[in-house]
Amino acid sequence: DTEVTQTPKHLVMGMTNKKSLKCEQHMGHRAMYWYKQKAKKPPELMFVYSYEKLSINESVPSRFSPECPNSSLLNLHLHALQPEDSALYLCASSQVEWTGQANTGELFFGEGSRLTVL
Amino acid sequence: SQQGEEDPQALSIQEGENATMNCSYKTSINNLQWYRQNSGRGLVHLILIRSNEREKHSGRLRVTLDTSKKSSSLLITASRAADTASYFCATGGNYGQNFVFGPGTRLSVLP
Numbered sequence: 715d716t717e718v719t720q721t722p723k724h725l726v727m728g729m730t731n732k733k734s735l736k737c738e739q740h741m742g743h744r745a746m747y748w749y750k751q752k753a754k755k756p757p758e759l760m761f762v763y764s765y766e767k768l769s770i771n772e773s774v775p776s777r778f779s780p781e782c783p784n785s786s787l788l789n790l791h792l793h794a795l796q797p798e799d800s801a802l803y804l805c806a807s808s809q810v811e812w813t814g815q816a817n818t819g820e821l822f823f824g825e826g827s828r829l830t831v832l
Numbered sequence: 833s834q835q836g837e838e839d840p841q842a843l844s845i846q847e848g849e850n851a852t853m854n855c856s857y858k859t860s861i862n863n864l865q866w867y868r869q870n871s872g873r874g875l876v877h878l879i880l881i882r883s884n885e886r887e888k889h890s891g892r893l894r895v896t897l898d899t900s901k902k903s904s905s906l907l908i909t910a911s912r913a914a915d916t917a918s919y920f921c922a923t924g925g926n927y928g929q930n931f932v933f934g935p936g937t938r939l940s941v942l943p
Contacts, residue, residue, distance in 0.1 A: 718874070747931070756920055756933035757875065804874060818863050818924045821931055823874035 717741050720805050720824035728832050729795060735827045737788040737805030745819060746788040748780060749804040751826070757804055763788060764810055795831045802826045837934050838921060844940040851908045853937040855921035856901075862924050864897055864904050865931070869918045878906075878919075911941045 718739045727733050737746065745764045749757035762770035763782040777799075779791040788805055804826045808819035839854040855864065863882045867875040881888045881897045881904065888895045894907040908915055920936045 754938075756936050758933075759931065802872070806875075818880075820865065820877045820880060821867070821875070821922075822877070825874045826872075828872070 718805055718807055718822050718824035720803075720827050722827060723825065724828050724830075726830045726832065727792065727795065729797075731795075732791070732793045734792065735790040735803055735805075735829070737790075737807075737824055738786055739807040739822070740786055741807060741822065742785075743807035743819075743822070744785055744810045745808045746782060747806040747808075747821070748788070748790055749806065751802045751804055761790075792829070795829075797831050800829055800831045802828050838919070838937045840937060841935065842938045842940075844942065845911055847911060847913055847941055847943050849911055849941075851911050851915070851939055851941070853906045853919055853939070855904045855906070855934055857904075857921075857923050857934075858902065861899075864895075865922045865924065866893075866895060866904075866906050867920045867922060867933075869920065869936075871917075875920065908939075911939075913941050913943045915939060916941045 721736045725733060747762050748760040750760055751757045759772050760774045761780045766782045766785055777794045781789040805824045806821040808821050811819040837856045843851055845851050861883055863880055865880045866878040868878055869875045879888060879890045879893055879895050881895050883899055886897060892909045897904045918936045918938050920933045922931045922933045924931055
């Protein structure tokens with residue numbers, strides 16, 4: 715069983731709605747990630763938080779707004795999305811293990827939130 | 833940007849056969865990881881191999897890494913129907929290249 719919990723599992727929203735995806739982990743990991751995955755494609759990195767601070771933003775449109783309220787929680791706020799934003803949104807966490815210049819900790823994934831934008 | 837590229841993109845084998853998937857990457861890495869994803873679910877970490885390692889085993893999994901060719905392979909021996917999934921390699925390397933996933937190999941193991 716995954717130790718990263720994502721809610722909701724499914725979300726349908728209109729283009730004018732505001733909604734949030736939530737992610738929680740209790741493994742003591744200090745790095746948390748949001749990935750977006752389209753059908754039959756690999757996960758694409760969106761954001762990385764390290765010690766509750768945003769460390770990587772992969773040029774994600776501002777209609778996606780991440781938030782890390784504490785070391786266990788990660789949110790993704792959604793506003794004015796487009797139909798092409800429909801995808802599986804995956805949250806992951808890891809230890810922060812710096813080797814050289816990279817965080818090399820193993821990623822633990824949640825089961826994802828499947829988002830449909832109408 | 834995609835760092836790893838898996839080959840083949842789809843593989844269909846009979847139960848009991850071995851499955852080999854390859855991953856190529858472009859820039860220098862610190863480590864390479866393999867993940868499995870059952871349809872529509874989250875990814876599960878399988879194995880990590882560091883840049884100074886050449887081979888690693890975990891149960892029925894064998895991973896090799898050739899940094900001179902910038903490639904890795906994942907071998908699953910004595911495959912089972914439950915191994916049916918997509919397999920992704922992910923590279924961890926220089927700063928900003930955290931866990932970039934390749935396109936994946938969809939493995940089907942037929943009973």
